[in-house]
Amino acid sequence: MSPPLAWPMGYLKTYGPRADPATSLLWGLIILSLAVVGIITVLAVVGVIVRRQRGAIDDIAALPVERGAAGLAWFYIGVPLTVVALIGALAWTVTVLAAVDSPTVAPRLTIEVTGHQWWWEARYLGHDPGEIFTTANEIHIPTGEPVLIRLISADVIHSFWIPALSGKTDTIPGQTNIAWLQTDQPGDYLGQCAEYCGLQHAHMAIRVMAQAPADFEAWRLGQIQPASSPAGGALTTGQTLFETHCGACHTVRGTTAGGIVGPDLTHLMSRQTLAAGAVPNDKSGLSGWIANPQALKPGAEMPATFLSGQQLSATVAYLETLK
């Protein structure tokens, strides 16, 4: 069963051991709450509709005061039931918290995710320094094993939230928070920044692509490679234009562009969207974004570039080789 792309941010149906216990708890508490609401509603309605027969009350003073034992039964039965239900819910909650706190096996893969205004940087760690690479906004994970996510903030508080896979964990400046992801179901899972972080908080999406281990390994090895040199001619012009105009903020390994202010673009074309999900990663989206990011995502850190038409098409042609 593939994740519900029709409701990409839905959290009622989840696909991993970090989220499933919470979802069960969610439904359980909903049912419990509905039951409570139902019972009370019924009792209230009954209480309102079913009235004592209005008999003649001639002498109010003569009515005996009876303490019906049947009334107290509501307390004798109701309170313990409630307490049991609440303690049960508490116990269930604590169990869920323990279950989602850390994975059952030690994660083999660690990804450092840094929240920037308004994009996500993902740095994959490995056993050797030669396995480290950096990408942005789209994280690939292998299925069937837990992946550790270290959450760092570059500026303000953001929140890392993939509804179908886990709850929210903030990125807080000055400290490193820990989250983890695991799923057995290959597919694309959408996420959003869940803590207001400025003008473009609403356009700070993140995607998790869960892949079968073999596919993930192929992707990972491809990401480690530097960008290949373009064939020549117009593409070389495009590379030079890119290095000059974009290299102060962006990195493409294999060229002289080594900026760390914006996302790493070494394998830009392996991503489905640009600007943290705001723009599709196709020729028109790329051209429009580069020409004037402020028109598509006002307030974004990337300034308008004022490239001429020729410069723009040469640069875009080069970028399209960065698979």
Add this chain to the structure above:
Amino acid sequence: MDIDHSTGASVARQSKRRCRGAKDPGLWALFPTPRGMTLLVLLALAGCDRTLGNLRAPAAAGGFIDGGQSPAAIDNPFEGQPAAVEKGKQLFTQMNCAGCHGYDLRGGTMAPDLTDRYWRYGGTPAQIYSSIANGRPMGMPTWRDRLPAAEIWNLVSYIQSQGGATPAADYQAGEQGDLAARPVAPPAGSGPGANPAAARSAHP
């Protein structure tokens, strides 16, 4: 004003209706006549032209570029804006300026002090802009291809906020060395979030 209790209508309203017949100009009172409006627009454009004129190529090849003020005296379009100063401060570290000019902008063996009154290539905002954009012979890199103009002005704003730049209006005094004796005092509460009015008043 009288109220007609039977109808509820105010007598004043009726009289206003009467005045309306004499053509109440309403909001249009704020604007001059179309002729005046045209004149205003032309004056504004001329002023524009005056400021930018010296940066354009001369109309006739080989002719003099006459009139107007020196390009060195152009104002920083982001003069005193705290957001520009803050962005410039970020860029100063991000673009590695701090590596040569120092995190305190006091310079060192690689690059000069940006907080004193001594500017080898001129210290007005436009001259600082030019140094950043075009580079300089002894190793200052060229940034006009690497940063859009607005970002370079942000950097200029940050450098100005440190107090040592030459005010645009005083550029000739700067050229003639008359500002060297003035003490360098960063504006009160300078830096991000500073009150722009306070920033301006501290500039001599």
Add this chain to the structure above:
Amino acid sequence: MTAGERSPSRRHARSPLLAAVGVGFALSACHAPTTLSGEPAGASTAATQPQPGATGASADLAPNDPPGDWRSQARDYANTRYSPLSQINPANVAHLKMAWTFSDGAQFGHEGAPLVVGGVMYVVTPYPNIAYALDLTKPGAPIKWSFSPNPAPIAIGKACCDAVLRGWAIADGKLIYNLLDDHTVAVNLETGKEVWRTKMDNPETGTTMTMSAAVFGDKVYVGDSGGELGARGWLAALDVKTGKEIWRAYGAGPDDQVKIGGDFKPYYSWMKGKDLGATSWPPDMWKHGGATSWGWVSYDPELNLIYYGTSNPSPRVPVQRPGLNLWSAAMFARDATTGMARWAFQFTPHDQWDYDGVNENVLISIPWHGQTRKALVQFNRNGFAYTIDRETGEVLVAAPFGNENWASGIDMATGQPVVNPAQEPKPGETLKNICPTDLGVKDWQPSAFSPRTGLIYTPVINVCMDLTDHKQSYIAGTPYDGMEMKRHAGPGGNWGAFIAWDPVKGRTVWSIPEQFMVFSGALATASDLVFYGTVDGWLRAVDARTGKVLWSQKLGSGIISPPMTYTGPDGRQYVAVYAGVGGAPMVEDKQAGFPAHGNTLYVFSLDGVSNSSGAGMITTVAAGADNTRMAGHEAPVSGSAHGY
């Protein structure tokens, strides 16, 4: 009989006899451990009593240049900076006075020492790297020729630590030196005309050249600078006749670029493996990883190996480059002919504080557990003085020679430091009081070895820092740095010191604290004198055995170049040193008393006597009856014995 016991009447003895005595002493020191009789004169200035000659260390002084010449920066292949001259000795050194001076007009820091060969002195200025030949046979040492190579000014803004030049070389009838803008140039010694000029790199990328070219045999060895700008480090060998590049060994990258092959045998197993110069970095970061070679090169003619070190890794923010970052902050022993590495040793794996490995490697032989071992000594930036077997790369001794708190010691099983985790910087956090600062406990300023005492004399830096790291982008031609530092004096309050070090036991024998840093390099002579200069301009002569300061002279600017000594054509011994502050010591230029810039070479002799000073020297001519004649052959009005 020690030099100190010679009778005063021999102060002005004729030079050939003294030269022979001096050479004899030096040669005897080569072949046997020195033993000097007699107690050291005067009180020691340190905690331990010095044992003259007891260290047993000795050195091969090849090529054994004529004692009166100074033909290379380090005087010999082993980099001892030891002169066989002894005309100036502890008994008469207090009579040293200025004989003549030479100003070269260059603004930047002066870090090289003059060379003297065949009665001519050769100096090269910092940028713009003008070479001067001074004729020592003529009074006033006039300029015989000068050579202006006109290096590109863009290089000035790419030199992290001033537009300096740390020396020059003479070989094959040529004066050979590096230009700041990445060219190596050779100038005819006689005529001052350019013979060849080779482009080695591109200053627009942030690469400059500041080191002294070193010539051994028919090859010129040169390397680049730029570890603070993400330059790619290398050391190259050029043909001395044509300047053509023969080989180039990079400081980081795959084995074929680092010239590591089948006969590479590092002593420690953690340096064995394929392409470690690439795999010990995140992908592709070695391409702008620093590991430049801007220091000194020594040479063992018997093993045919050259020894030199590499700089810090780039950027100077360690979290951006996890891994050991080989082969930065390390040293290589390479075959001098082919350039293939024989062994290597990394002093500071995954350097986090800018502790380069480029300092001079002094080649000495030491007694070690009953044998004699060929060794080398490097006073590393990281504060540890290493004595390393120069045939195998095994660390024999590693002991701190100044204040450091980044490591608790060296694990002798692996040679690796035991890093203090509290001193590891994290971006955005300010760490207080890390010792030493990025300048190290010793920087490039070179030490000197005396075969007579078996001690090595070295300047020491005592500076600590508060450090905040900022992650950096790589933008070619701009700093790839990221260290924000506030430096202050270390424990004791003195910014520097000058010490005598026992390389066999690994301990300081005596120490002279100095208020300012000591950045001058050291000179040791056969009369048991050691000379050094301070950043505030004091040139001092010190007793090599006791450390007693025998003579001091304040010069016009700070001294950041090594003193040297030579015999002039008049048979007199002279001591010469440049005074022109600049360079890395500029970090303390706000300290009260810091000198102004300068560019003067000072030459000293006993009582200042030389052919460039004294009474008379030219004749005055009486005017003729009509007051117009200015003939030069009239009877002199005031004559002198010297005439003109």
